[in-house]
Amino acid sequence: MPEIIRASAVVADDWQILRPAAETPLAEVEIPVGRVVVPLALWLERSAELLSRGDTGVWLSGTDDPAPLVRWLPQLPLVAVDFPKFTDGRGYSVAYLLRSRFGYRGELRAIGDVLPDQLFFMRRVGFDSFAVRSDKDIQQALRSLQPFSDVYQGSWDNPVPAFRRHPRAWPGQHDGN
């Protein structure tokens, strides 16, 4: 069974990511048995069927607007965001919006071109599980999950920027936050 990082640990995971061929009509896409994560368009098309099936999560691409998914968020056991390339940062905004604006509290997973040195930043915007690219050492990725002890900027994990959290040094003082 493939391994992912969840809650700061490497765990086995049996969710399958369904990536149907673009030319297959949504109504004809075959849903495999077991726990499956379907693309947003498929969910929106067949939500009634998929809800009754249970064990279904939804994945979004960088171009997907998460707003139409909002009404189902409380029932979804897993939402994933796909990174087609590590240089494509749209998934960070999608995750941030799901957490902050749309209040999603369930598991939020980064899938696709997910590299170890991005996990820290992904966690900051609200991801809590990571399907690290299969050719990368997941144990090493786990060790690089927390490369910095503190941050300046606010984000989902800690919306309060450093200047509001710490007494900061003034000129002439030792900068010993």
Added chain:
Amino acid sequence: MEDRSATAFHDIGLYLCRAPDGELGLRVLVGGGMGRTPIVGTVIREFLPWQHMMTYVECILRVYNRYGRRDNIYKARIKILVKALGAEEFARQVEEEWALAKDGPGTLTEEELKRVSAYFTAPDYEPRPADEGEFERRIAESRGFARWAGRAMRPHRVPGYRAVVLSLKKTGVAPGDATAEQMEQVADWSERYGFGEIRVSHEQNLILPDVRAGDLFTLWEQARKAGLATPNLGLLTDIIACPGGDFCSLANAKSIPIAEAIQRRFDDLDYLHDIGELNLNISGCMNSCGHHHAGHIGILGVDKDGEEWYQVSIGGADGSAAGHGRSAIGRVIGPSFKAEDMADVVSRLVEIYLENRETGEHFVDTVERLGIAPFKAGVYGTPVRTKKEPSEGVVADA
């Protein structure tokens, strides 16, 4: 209004300003840039109180991150999205996003502003009214000193002080170059005549921001010996140039020899001063490191079948006082020229300006008033050639 940071040529430009009631804030511009798609940024918010700087910029970035182009790295810029959506629509999306982020924890506090401000205190100025007399006497006595001071000196808000710009535009030296020995000397002067501060300008010169008026003459004498007192600041030979094909692997053409040829052509100081304020910028390729789009005269190196050619544009402006604070992209006057013709082409442009200028007009003002047609006609001959790109041998008719 002067803009020395070229805020209109950045992805995001923040221009500090005050509201009528004195409140400090920012005018917010987006979508400026040079390169292969030169665009002057658009104001999307006239006044943003300073507390909201971080949250507002974050919203600009989020809109861009979500909707900006991903398919082509040349188009992955805020300016491309602003152009595609229209500035009004881009602004609307930012404001919509900001309505939800405004007053969040990213909002800056008075306390934090005070703390950071405390790192930018004024040095211990000592007003020395006596210095001014000495300075005036030297100005009256030495024409060379007066000429240098007229270009290199900037007024200071503290009486008895001046800001001094050291020219790195001596003919025969690559624009913006300083040797290790020169830097040692500048460092020494910054301590002896100032408070240990040296600034670098985007015009590729060095600035000593706090020089006592009484020390200006001595500084000039030393700077002259060091080759750092060419009295050409803001003039045609104060050329901004990228390293070009002599050093850069991206370049299509050389920049430095073109700059030198032009500097040699305009070696008469009286003529140079008569021409007046003129920004001439040279880039060796479309990446625009020499800011050619914003030059009153802009020169762009292009490659044609393995040969180096130069495209000339006029009427660009970078927001500085020489262009009365305007920001504009220069317009190409026509087919490119060969390297050996560039000094002639610039001479011809200057002659047309001198023939047509009205009292007090800078080169860029005359271009603005007359358009590029008379310059084009003067450079290429009349009637203006209509052929879009030159065949071999079409060169300046100067």
